[in-house]
Amino acid sequence: MLSLKHVIEECQYGRVVASNPLIGQYTTSAIQDLLTSLFGIASPSSKRELIRLILRILNLEGGRKDQLQSRASPSSPMKPTDMAKEGTEMTEETEHMIEKNGAKETETVVSAGDAKEMRAVILSGFGGLNKLRVTKKAMPEPQEGEVKIRVKACGLNFLDLMVRQGNIDSPPKTPLVPGFECSGIVEAMGENTKGFEIGDRVMAFVNYNAWAEVVCTPLDYVYNMPDDMTFPEAAAFSMNFVAAYMMLFEVANLREGMSVLVHSAGGGVGQAVAQLCSTIPSVTVFGMASSFKHEAIKDSVTHLFDRNIDYVQEVKKISPEGVDIVLDCLSGENTGKGLGLLRPLGTYILYGSSNMVTGETKSFFSLAKSWWQVEKVNPIKLYEENKVIAGFSLLNLLFKQGRCGQVKTVVEKLFSLYNQKKIKPVVDSLWALEEVKEAMQRIHDRGNIGKLILDVEKSPTPLMASDSTETSEAGEEEEEHEGDNDNKERMPFIQ
Amino acid sequence: MLSLKHVIEECQYGRVVASNPLIGQYTTSAIQDLLTSLFGIASPSSKRELIRLILRILNLEGGRKDQLQSRASPSSPMKPTDMAKEGTEMTEETEHMIEKNGAKETETVVSAGDAKEMRAVILSGFGGLNKLRVTKKAMPEPQEGEVKIRVKACGLNFLDLMVRQGNIDSPPKTPLVPGFECSGIVEAMGENTKGFEIGDRVMAFVNYNAWAEVVCTPLDYVYNMPDDMTFPEAAAFSMNFVAAYMMLFEVANLREGMSVLVHSAGGGVGQAVAQLCSTIPSVTVFGMASSFKHEAIKDSVTHLFDRNIDYVQEVKKISPEGVDIVLDCLSGENTGKGLGLLRPLGTYILYGSSNMVTGETKSFFSLAKSWWQVEKVNPIKLYEENKVIAGFSLLNLLFKQGRCGQVKTVVEKLFSLYNQKKIKPVVDSLWALEEVKEAMQRIHDRGNIGKLILDVEKSPTPLMASDSTETSEAGEEEEEHEGDNDNKERMPFIQ
Numbered sequence: 001m002l003s004l005k006h007v008i009e010e011c012q013y014g015r016v017v018a019s020n021p022l023i024g025q026y027t028t029s030a031i032q033d034l035l036t037s038l039f040g041i042a043s044p045s046s047k048r049e050l051i052r053l054i055l056r057i058l059n060l061e062g063g064r065k066d067q068l069q070s071r072a073s074p075s076s077p078m079k080p081t082d083m084a085k086e087g088t089e090m091t092e093e094t095e096h097m098i099e100k101n102g103a104k105e106t107e108t109v110v111s112a113g114d115a116k117e118m119r120a121v122i123l124s125g126f127g128g129l130n131k132l133r134v135t136k137k138a139m140p141e142p143q144e145g146e147v148k149i150r151v152k153a154c155g156l157n158f159l160d161l162m163v164r165q166g167n168i169d170s171p172p173k174t175p176l177v178p179g180f181e182c183s184g185i186v187e188a189m190g191e192n193t194k195g196f197e198i199g200d201r202v203m204a205f206v207n208y209n210a211w212a213e214v215v216c217t218p219l220d221y222v223y224n225m226p227d228d229m230t231f232p233e234a235a236a237f238s239m240n241f242v243a244a245y246m247m248l249f250e251v252a253n254l255r256e257g258m259s260v261l262v263h264s265a266g267g268g269v270g271q272a273v274a275q276l277c278s279t280i281p282s283v284t285v286f287g288m289a290s291s292f293k294h295e296a297i298k299d300s301v302t303h304l305f306d307r308n309i310d311y312v313q314e315v316k317k318i319s320p321e322g323v324d325i326v327l328d329c330l331s332g333e334n335t336g337k338g339l340g341l342l343r344p345l346g347t348y349i350l351y352g353s354s355n356m357v358t359g360e361t362k363s364f365f366s367l368a369k370s371w372w373q374v375e376k377v378n379p380i381k382l383y384e385e386n387k388v389i390a391g392f393s394l395l396n397l398l399f400k401q402g403r404c405g406q407v408k409t410v411v412e413k414l415f416s417l418y419n420q421k422k423i424k425p426v427v428d429s430l431w432a433l434e435e436v437k438e439a440m441q442r443i444h445d446r447g448n449i450g451k452l453i454l455d456v457e458k459s460p461t462p463l464m465a466s467d468s469t470e471t472s473e474a475g476e477e478e479e480e481h482e483g484d485n486d487n488k489e490r491m492p493f494i495q
Numbered sequence: 496m497l498s499l500k501h502v503i504e505e506c507q508y509g510r511v512v513a514s515n516p517l518i519g520q521y522t523t524s525a526i527q528d529l530l531t532s533l534f535g536i537a538s539p540s541s542k543r544e545l546i547r548l549i550l551r552i553l554n555l556e557g558g559r560k561d562q563l564q565s566r567a568s569p570s571s572p573m574k575p576t577d578m579a580k581e582g583t584e585m586t587e588e589t590e591h592m593i594e595k596n597g598a599k600e601t602e603t604v605v606s607a608g609d610a611k612e613m614r615a616v617i618l619s620g621f622g623g624l625n626k627l628r629v630t631k632k633a634m635p636e637p638q639e640g641e642v643k644i645r646v647k648a649c650g651l652n653f654l655d656l657m658v659r660q661g662n663i664d665s666p667p668k669t670p671l672v673p674g675f676e677c678s679g680i681v682e683a684m685g686e687n688t689k690g691f692e693i694g695d696r697v698m699a700f701v702n703y704n705a706w707a708e709v710v711c712t713p714l715d716y717v718y719n720m721p722d723d724m725t726f727p728e729a730a731a732f733s734m735n736f737v738a739a740y741m742m743l744f745e746v747a748n749l750r751e752g753m754s755v756l757v758h759s760a761g762g763g764v765g766q767a768v769a770q771l772c773s774t775i776p777s778v779t780v781f782g783m784a785s786s787f788k789h790e791a792i793k794d795s796v797t798h799l800f801d802r803n804i805d806y807v808q809e810v811k812k813i814s815p816e817g818v819d820i821v822l823d824c825l826s827g828e829n830t831g832k833g834l835g836l837l838r839p840l841g842t843y844i845l846y847g848s849s850n851m852v853t854g855e856t857k858s859f860f861s862l863a864k865s866w867w868q869v870e871k872v873n874p875i876k877l878y879e880e881n882k883v884i885a886g887f888s889l890l891n892l893l894f895k896q897g898r899c900g901q902v903k904t905v906v907e908k909l910f911s912l913y914n915q916k917k918i919k920p921v922v923d924s925l926w927a928l929e930e931v932k933e934a935m936q937r938i939h940d941r942g943n944i945g946k947l948i949l950d951v952e953k954s955p956t957p958l959m960a961s962d963s964t965e966t967s968e969a970g971e972e973e974e975e976h977e978g979d980n981d982n983k984e985r986m987p988f989i990q
Contacts, residue, residue, distance in 0.1 A: 169879055246840075250748060250840060251840065251883060253745060253748050331874070331875065335874050344891075344892055344896040344898055345741075345745060345746065345892070345898070345901075347883075347885075348874075350874045350875065350877065350878045351878065352878075375874075376871035376872060376873050376874075377871060377872045377873075377874065377884070378871050378872075379826075379830050379843075379845045379870075379871075379872065379884055379886060380826065380845065380886070381886070382845065382884065382885060382886030383845045383846065383847075383886030383887065383888050384664055384886065384888060384891060385886065385891070386886060386887060386888055386891055386892050386896060387885070387886060388746060388842075388883060388884070388885035388886075389872070389874060389877065389883070389884055389885070390842075390877060390882070390883035390884070391874060391875070391876070391877030391878030391879065391880065391881060391882060391883075392878065392881060393878050393879060393881055396839075396879060396880070396881055397839055397840070397881050401839040401881060403839055403840070406840070
């Protein structure tokens with residue numbers, strides 16, 4: 001049997017785990033029993049998996065568990081309830097973030113109460129979660145051709161974790177404000193800039209700087225939202241649905257009767273892919289997801305597999321010929337597997353490399369392994385096998401390759417599908433800016449189903465009992481929504 | 496100055512060239528002058544090119560030149576006129592082929608006049624032109640599920656040269672009858688086989704064995720021809736148009752306003768690509784072709800470049816952003832160039848490796864160069880650049896990967912476009928089975944504009960004066976069609 005101490009020592013969040021009163025006193029097998037009884041999770045198969053599960057418990061403990069089960073419904077995306085009132089290390093960290101507001105020299109600091117300041121998440125340098133903090137920054141003003149947006153909600157993507165680690169191609173300099181998408185209300189326009197009215201409800205792409213109370217971004221990246229769409233939905237919509245649509249219908253050529261394999265079926269892109277596939281007749285979707293998500297998302301895909309199994313064999317059992325489209329956000333060995341699974345004329349699309357993120361900080365080992373050990377492809381082999389391999393990066397398309405016009409057309413098509421109630425973004429959970437670390441940890445652990453949203457107007461986790469009243473409304477429904485079945489209710493999936 | 500003798504010694508067809516009374520007496524510079532005055536061809540830049548030109552003259556001399564310029568019109572594909580009455584070595588070779596009919600032990604020989612025999616082209620082993628001969632073989636009979644077709648016309652593709660050289664993936668055993676496509680009349684059906692009537696005019700794919708008077712092929716590979724389509728058109732249609740259509744519309748996703756680059760714009764696939772692009776509004780086609788074809792095909796593409804120039808630079812001058820689709824039948828260094836030319840979300844498709852064929856026989860050097868030096872592609876680079884790379888092999892799709900159903904749907908769409916007069920196969924020239932060597936040389940030298948057809952009912956080149964009457968009709972128009980301008984008339988290109 002593993003020594004829990006040994007497990008904890010290996011864990012990057014050792015301090016958090018060891019000092020947690022709930023965890024510290026248990027042996028590994030006791031932890032496993034606890035996991036099973038509390039969450040129905042089977043025994044982890046490795047130390048690493050056990051660590052992940054412990055971290056998940058820590059995130060869930062003290063109210064956060066309730067948060068995952070409360071108030072979610074198709075018409076009103078789930079709002080998290082209070083953080084625990086117990087002073088766990090995690091909440092102490094959050095407190096630390098808030099207290100340090102404005103303390104960094106590299107940030108432009110303005111005194112509290114000044115209308116020329118705003119809150120923003122700052123990444124002070126590439127690295128772990130401790131590089132993130134919320135501070136006050138000078139209010140940006142729109143240049144010619146730009147729209148100034150009072151932000152309501154921001155999307156959090158796996159890519160943001162890679163940015164935090166500096167694990168991307170030509171990263172910008174730090175300090176920076178992360179975030180590539182938001183929704184909000186138009187507050188001003190640059191000189192000679194037309195196309196929007198002050199007060200317009202908009203969804204926008206931003207080349208960094210989205211995680212703030214106010215952003216300015218060029219006109220071409222801003223879209224009027226459908227009337228029925230909420231701000232969290234809009235922030236959950238832009239990157240995931242545009243990427244899913246372009247991959248399925250512009251890079252590949254999804255048509256009736258085809259089959260699609262998607263990794264991370266429970267994630268934001270995965271759920272968008274599943275919904276878009278359901279708009280075409282007789283499309284078979286093979287999805288991979290952690291077992292604990294299966295109950296919640298099983299209706300969104302045709303065949304669902306555990307993410308740890310040998311999916312190549314499982315897919316071949318069902319469809320010996322393979323599949324028409326493989327969407328891979330993992331990279332590494334999955335590239336070769338995906339190509340191998342393609343039917344003739346099938347398309348493999350790499351749209352992320354989340355396998356590069358193996359820990360909290362950048363791992364040169366995993367980076368090198370992913371980058372260099374991705375099987376390079378000989379075009380003549382593609383010729384013999386009639387196969388297609390593609391890469392898709394929406395950010396590069398928008399911000400390096402200037403394809404705003406094409407993306408705008410896609411957004412219009414997607415809004416039309418939304419208005420016809422054929423698609424609807426799945427929001428996993430809402431977080432205050434000050435909770436960005438916990439939100440990142442959740443996406444890192446693949447704990448989410450659908451999209452994580454930073455709700456700019458949400459109060460940070462209450463640190464004192466007196467603050468808890470602000471979010472007590474959600475807490476009231478706690479009991480009604482307890483239990484596994486609630487996961488189903490949280491999924492506003494279009495049948 | 497090169498010594499002609501030296502040139503000739505290097506030539507694989509030395510015997511032919513040296514003994515030719517027309518060529519043997521000239522010096523290299525005199526040959527060059529002759530080329531220029533007769534055909535308007537500029538001085539060759541290398542010994543190898545000079546050899547090619549000399550061979551072309553040999554092929555053209557004594558009537559063959561006229562053949563290339565006579566009788567072609569949109570409604571009646573060109574029929575070649577007589578071969579020369581002069582006893583050149585080339586016609587002696589043809590005579591040799593015919594005399595040797597039935598002399599090979601490996602072939603099933605039946606006595607002349609027997610209804611159970613048929614003529615066929617036989618490849619006795621992989622290698623040069625001398626491995627090809629016409630012989631009589633036992634008449635094939637249809638198995639269950641097969642259709643027996645009395646062949647009228649067969650298509651000749653660059654791929655057939657690669658087959659001849661054994662320059663393909665897992666080549667079959669020799670002796671074999673080459674050829675993958677034909678048109679003709681249904682003569683019988685296998686047991687329990689329905690779907691066609693005896694007498695139906697059909698177009699068919701065959702997994703080898705097309706170059707014969709009779710073929711049997713499975714039902715799934717046979718299609719009823721449109722009423723207005725001639726047999727040579729049908730034989731020119733199947734592979735080229737199906738490949739062009741599937742590449743443009745199923746592998747890539749050709750839409751309004753896009754741009755397409757195609758190598759060998761004057762070839763069968765190239766002309767099919769150009770025509771199919773003209774069915775979509777505002778598609779820009781960049782084509783490469785030998786200069787002497789430019790006058791003939793200039794109206795079929797938007798921008799036409801000489802095949803020997805640096806097309807990357809030329810395309811970028813016109814379209815700095817590059818192109819949306821690159822169709823490459825050459826492979827080798829063109830793969831890297833093609834990928835480099837792609838716009839974001841653009842698709843590079845490799846559909847042949849004709850650069851592998853550098854001489855008459857298989858060259859391991861060129862094979863290795865093409866295969867191993869094709870730049871392998873890192874999927875993560877595709878991700879960063881938003882690019883797509885694909886391979887397309889219609890033969891593998893049909894005969895190894897069993898996608899007959901999908902191809903049938905494509906054939907139906909193409910026949911519809913043909914009936915609407917939006918597309919029309921371009922036939923370069925018709926050849927008797929016994930002229931297959933000359934036809935292959937012509938495609939090897941890239942002398943063709945559109946498709947080379949083996950006309951099964953065409954009499955072989957007349958060897959005696961008395962035979963010439965059979966084809967004198969075409970010869971009568973000789974003078975009317977002389978000169979460069981006739982190339983334009985030969986191009987039944989849809990505007």
